[in-house]
Amino acid sequence: MATRNFALNTEPHVAQVGDIALEFQPEVMGDDFMDAYAELREAQRGIGVDPDDLSGADPGQLRQVSRALRSFLAHLMLPESAELITRLDVVKGGETLGSFTDIEEAEAYAAAVEGGGARVRDALRLPDRVLVELLEWVIELYGGGERPPMSSSASAKASPQGGRPGTGASRSRGSTRTRGR
Structure with a gap:
């Protein structure tokens, strides 16, 4: 074991x-x-x-x-x-007027600041x-x-074939060309 x-x-x-x-x-x-x-x-x-x-x-x-x-x-x-x-901090003239976690609340508060000029910015810039x-x-x-x-389209695609395809006959006498092998 x-x-x-x-x-x-x-x-x-x-x-x-x-x-x-x-x-x-x-x-x-x-x-x-x-x-x-x-x-x-x-x-x-x-x-x-x-x-x-x-x-x-x-x-x-x-x-x-x-x-x-x-x-x-x-x-x-x-x-x-x-x-x-x-x-998010609402700032005006370098002073933080309020702190928020919701962007809409922060923007509404900034818009309501008397005299305007308040803006929203990240507390951790x-x-x-x-x-x-x-x-x-x-x-x-x-x-x-x-x-x-x-998504399935995000999967890796097959690598492109390098060089030119060979013209010699296959030993198996069948087609063996497969893309992405």
């Missing part, structure tokens, strides 16, 4: 971003990870952008993509870090490249290093 031990992570994963430590769950069950990832992809499609090519998106769409990405990351974080990455790096890191941590396929 063979015995094999499997280790479970018990300590949070930590992403150090400048002087801020973002803590992620030690382990995430596969279905929880896939559900969160599917939600991210669906949110991006709902915004009307191709999540794999954001070059044609306008600034408003990019902000929505960033919110969806922050929400995805929050699903995998410990509560304090999740609250920090999703918190991060460059987009850092958010993308965090996405790639958590995919590596919880998803085995590859982005999960979201």
